[in-house]
Amino acid sequence: MADAYLAITVLWGFVFIYAVMATMDFGAGFWSMIYINRTKTKATTIANRYLSPTWEVTNTFVVALVVAVYSMFPNGAYTLGTVLLIPGSLILLLLSIRSAFLVFSHIAEEYKKPLTYISGITGILIPGLLISVLPITHGNFIDRTGGRETLNLLGLFTSGNEYAFFGFAISSTLFLSSLLLADYSKASEEYDAYRVYRRDAILLGPISLLMAFLIMFSLKNESNWLYKNMMENLPLLFLSLLFFLLGGLGLFLPSLTVRGKPRLSVIAITIQYMVASYVYGRAHLPYIVYPNVTIHSAFTDPNSFHAVFITYIVGFAILFPGFIYFWSLFMNDKRYLRQKKSKNSS
Amino acid sequence: MSDLVIARSMFGTTMGFHIIFATIGVGLPMMILTAELLYQKTKDKEYAVMAKRWTKAFAVLLGVGIPTGTIAGVQLSLLWPGFMEVIGRVMALPFQIEIYAFFVEALFMSIYVYAAERIRPWMRIVSLLLVAMGAMASAVLITNVHAFEGTPAGFRIVAGKIVDVNPWKAFFNPSFFVTSGHVALSAYTTGAFVVASVSAFKMLKADFGSRIYLFHKKALMVSLVIGGLFSLLTALNGHESAQLLHQYQPEKLAGAEGLFKTQDHAPLSVGGFTDKKTESVKWGIEIPWALSFLAGNRFDTVVVGLNDFPEKNWPPLFIHTLFNAMVGAGTILILISFFGILWSKVFKKDGFPKWLMWLYIASGPLAVMGIEFGWIFACTGRQPWTIYHILTTADSVTTSTNLGLLFILFVIIYIVLGFSVVFVLNYYFKRNTVTDDLNRADQSGIAVFESNS
Numbered sequence: 134m135a136d137a138y139l140a141i142t143v144l145w146g147f148v149f150i151y152a153v154m155a156t157m158d159f160g161a162g163f164w165s166m167i168y169i170n171r172t173k174t175k176a177t178t179i180a181n182r183y184l185s186p187t188w189e190v191t192n193t194f195v196v197a198l199v200v201a202v203y204s205m206f207p208n209g210a211y212t213l214g215t216v217l218l219i220p221g222s223l224i225l226l227l228l229s230i231r232s233a234f235l236v237f238s239h240i241a242e243e244y245k246k247p248l249t250y251i252s253g254i255t256g257i258l259i260p261g262l263l264i265s266v267l268p269i270t271h272g273n274f275i276d277r278t279g280g281r282e283t284l285n286l287l288g289l290f291t292s293g294n295e296y297a298f299f300g301f302a303i304s305s306t307l308f309l310s311s312l313l314l315a316d317y318s319k320a321s322e323e324y325d326a327y328r329v330y331r332r333d334a335i336l337l338g339p340i341s342l343l344m345a346f347l348i349m350f351s352l353k354n355e356s357n358w359l360y361k362n363m364m365e366n367l368p369l370l371f372l373s374l375l376f377f378l379l380g381g382l383g384l385f386l387p388s389l390t391v392r393g394k395p396r397l398s399v400i401a402i403t404i405q406y407m408v409a410s411y412v413y414g415r416a417h418l419p420y421i422v423y424p425n426v427t428i429h430s431a432f433t434d435p436n437s438f439h440a441v442f443i444t445y446i447v448g449f450a451i452l453f454p455g456f457i458y459f460w461s462l463f464m465n466d467k468r469y470l471r472q473k474k475s476k477n478s479s
Numbered sequence: 480m481s482d483l484v485i486a487r488s489m490f491g492t493t494m495g496f497h498i499i500f501a502t503i504g505v506g507l508p509m510m511i512l513t514a515e516l517l518y519q520k521t522k523d524k525e526y527a528v529m530a531k532r533w534t535k536a537f538a539v540l541l542g543v544g545i546p547t548g549t550i551a552g553v554q555l556s557l558l559w560p561g562f563m564e565v566i567g568r569v570m571a572l573p574f575q576i577e578i579y580a581f582f583v584e585a586l587f588m589s590i591y592v593y594a595a596e597r598i599r600p601w602m603r604i605v606s607l608l609l610v611a612m613g614a615m616a617s618a619v620l621i622t623n624v625h626a627f628e629g630t631p632a633g634f635r636i637v638a639g640k641i642v643d644v645n646p647w648k649a650f651f652n653p654s655f656f657v658t659s660g661h662v663a664l665s666a667y668t669t670g671a672f673v674v675a676s677v678s679a680f681k682m683l684k685a686d687f688g689s690r691i692y693l694f695h696k697k698a699l700m701v702s703l704v705i706g707g708l709f710s711l712l713t714a715l716n717g718h719e720s721a722q723l724l725h726q727y728q729p730e731k732l733a734g735a736e737g738l739f740k741t742q743d744h745a746p747l748s749v750g751g752f753t754d755k756k757t758e759s760v761k762w763g764i765e766i767p768w769a770l771s772f773l774a775g776n777r778f779d780t781v782v783v784g785l786n787d788f789p790e791k792n793w794p795p796l797f798i799h800t801l802f803n804a805m806v807g808a809g810t811i812l813i814l815i816s817f818f819g820i821l822w823s824k825v826f827k828k829d830g831f832p833k834w835l836m837w838l839y840i841a842s843g844p845l846a847v848m849g850i851e852f853g854w855i856f857a858c859t860g861r862q863p864w865t866i867y868h869i870l871t872t873a874d875s876v877t878t879s880t881n882l883g884l885l886f887i888l889f890v891i892i893y894i895v896l897g898f899s900v901v902f903v904l905n906y907y908f909k910r911n912t913v914t915d916d917l918n919r920a921d922q923s924g925i926a927v928f929e930s931n932s
């Protein structure tokens with residue numbers, strides 16, 4: 134069934150795009166909170182300049198992801214909906230507070246600080262919960278009794294694997310976002326902010342690498358099937374490590390203005406994550422939820438899939454110019470990036 | 480409470496909350512677009528000020544509309560996995576296409592708000608048009624899922640299995656156009672009357688004939704014209720919705736009208752409460768023959784009564800009251816908007832009488848209540864089915880138990896969001912008064928939109 138592989142590839146693509154956008158999004162929110170009192174470096178201004186126009190677009194990807202899961206693998210909807218009820222609801226609760234207070238913090242100037250703190254803290258917890266979906270799909274914490282499936286929360290929250298994933302999500306969120314913001318502030322010629330974010334990235338890179346190793350280590354014990362499958366692609370894992378080192382190198386290269394070529398690092402690290410997540414996703418196949426739900430058993434009706442797939446092609450063809458225009462206005466327009474008045478930071 | 484009842488209450492609460500922001504989120508961009516176009520046409524800066532202020536309000540409302548919508552979308556699959564299993568197989572298209580509408584709305588909303596001063600005026604109008612279209616399309620598409628629940632099409636069930644799936648036939652199910660049309664039209668109605676409410680309130684507080692007074696009066700007139708037009712269209716289209724019920728979901732129509740006995744020349748009961756014991760509507764006003772005429776355009780149309788259906792398939796009988804409340808809201812809105820337009824444009828009166836002003840102040844909440852009544856009627860009236868005559872609500876619900884705590888947490892979040900959004904709107908518009916904006920607009924040369932970002 135080639136269709137099922139096509140579908141899971143599309144889904145993996147969505148997961149990856151969302152993962153990158155979400156780390157940038159939640160990370161930027163967190164940094165804008167951390168540096169809120171250090172107005173001189175403009176670190177908060179830069180974070181907000183990135184965040185304000187993008188969070189809505191990022192949020193749409195969560196919805197796109199959920200819709201993609203149940204429109205392409207509806208027979209998995211039952212299991213997924215049931216076991217993800219609690220973590221999913223927690224994510225929704227945090228997400229709604231985070232988004233709303235993020236918007237409010239730009240409107241109610243006088244209450245900016247408390248509002249930014251609330252949205253920053255709730256925001257940084259979300260990636261940890263989102264990634265918990267992965268250890269749940271490894272199947273160790275799903276109890277099946279009398280044809281009913283339930284999530285064993287106690288088991289989940291006493292598992293080392295879960296904490297490794299949780300820590301990885303948070304450290305990568307901070308790492309990737311500080312890297313991106315370093316690049317963004319360099320493009321905006323805000324060198325004080327650049328130095329801050331470059332330092333953060335240098336600090337956080339090794340931590341997230343360590344977390345990645347912890348994941349592998351705990352997988353070996355808890356979900357050995359997955360670990361073994363991943364090890365079959367060991368060369369790719371080394372390739373990923375190589376790109377990590379390249380990304381790190383990028384921050385130390387000499388450059389005309391200030392030290393470092395953050396654009397290179399951003400690209401290298403994105404490739405690193407892409408390769409690593411490919412290896413993980415590949416090893417996960419054919420299971421969506423181990424061991425009962427596979428991409429074949431969950432796959433939708435072929436007619437439906439074809440119709441949906443055509444809308445992907447048409448939809449992206451229509452949206453693509455919109456994304457390009459958006460990018461040119463907010464990521465690539467010197468007038469936006471280098472606004473002098475910090476009044477426009479909101 | 481059983482877990483099924485909690486799940487129903489939880490989802491109903493989520494939807495009831497989302498719908499407030501979603502409906503205004505569809506209606507308000509239309510009003511902003513109208514103001515922008517009026518500004519381009521008349522070069523009267525006050526219209527630009529309106530557009531700017533409404534945009535700010537819209538941006539704040541989005542801060543709640545988007546996360547609650549996200550909750551709605553995800554909760555649908557968390558609470559009703561059995562339902563989503565079928566929808567995923569047969570009716571995934573509207574959800575998929577809705578995503579593109581969301582993207583269009585999100586991209587161009589950011590462009591309209593954060594890049595307003597860097598793009599050309601025509602591009603600003605195009606962005607706004609795309610925001611308005613994106614919002615309307617997302618409402619139409621999600622409503623299509625609701626339409627499908629009432630008039631499922633495009634598949635067959637053979638021995639418990641779904642076969643012969645035709646996704647486009649499901650998409651263009653029999654009630655798609657009428658139902659989606661009703662939702663879009665009622666959203667425009669609501670957007671207009673929400674603006675009317677605020678304008679009327681501000682007029683009452685301002686000195687008669689002052690600049691502020693005239694500014695708000697201008698806004699009120701725009702919203703009365705738009706609101707009058709769309710409330711009339713909503714009612715006409717609502718009539719078609721009722722005829723569709725007659726054709727496809729006769730139990731629901733019988734429940735809505737409190738009709739027990741199948742009959743031709745059926746009477747229409749307005750108001751009152753359905754009483755099961757006496758099989759009649761108590762305290763209602765009965766208009767002879769009217770129901771038959773409404774259902775089929777002829778007095779001899781046979782309207783099926785509840786007694787022809789097994790009682791376990793009856794919708795709850797209180798939907799009669801909900802239906803009447805919605806129609807009542809619509810009737811009042813049509814009357815007050817047309818009266819106001821006549822009063823001001825034909826009879827050339829300057830102000831409005833006090834009692835009418837208070838009615839205008841009430842019109843926004845009334846429209847929102849019409850939406851709430853209409854939805855609760857439509858969703859609850861479909862009971863016991865999630866997909867009419869195919870899938871029951873009991874078979875759709877999650878097997879998870881202990882939903883109570885989650886329900887409480889979601890309710891708390893909605894209360895927090897509800898209060899803070901009112902607070903933030905109030906705070907912002909107190910700080911940035913109409914006078915400030917008008918003065919800024921007067922110092923010509925400065926684009927009004929600069930302060931948007």
Ligand code: HDD
Pocket residue numbers: 622629658659661662665666668669710713714715716717718720721722724805806807808809810812846847849850851852853854855856857858860
């Ligand atoms: C401002 C809001 C508003 C107003 C004034 C009206 N409606 Fe409505 N109505 C809605 C807002 C609404 C709604 C909330 O948008 C619903 C819920 C489900 C739907 O499709 O639209 C709805 C549903 C709905 C249904 C049920 C459709 C179904 O169950 O699938 C019928 C039969 C009508 N309406 C009929 C009317 C009539 C005859 C009206 C005459 C004045 C009217 N509505 C005014």
Ligand code: HEM
Pocket residue numbers: 487488490491492494495496498559562621622623624625851854855858859861862864865872875
């Ligand atoms: C177009 C969008 C909508 C869709 C697809 C939809 C779908 C559903 C589904 C699947 C259920 C659960 C199963 C059931 O009880 O039948 C439900 C229940 C419910 N929905 Fe809707 N809904 C929509 C909009 C709304 C809105 C806007 C409201 C606003 C008040 C609403 C109010 C309710 C209520 C009160 C219930 C519980 C009904 C009951 O159990 O008595 N719905 N809806």
Ligand code: HEM
Pocket residue numbers: 189192193194196494497498500501502503504505540541543544545546547548549550551552553555581584585614615617618621622662666
């Ligand atoms: C007829 C009822 C509905 C209308 C008119 C409506 C309309 C809208 C609109 C206009 C938005 C954009 C945000 C805003 O302007 O506030 C929105 C957001 C959203 N709605 Fe609803 N909606 C309805 C029901 C539903 C239902 C039943 C679901 C769940 C399946 C849903 C899911 C969403 C989602 C996921 C978002 C957020 C999209 C994003 O992330 O950008 N909506 N809705």
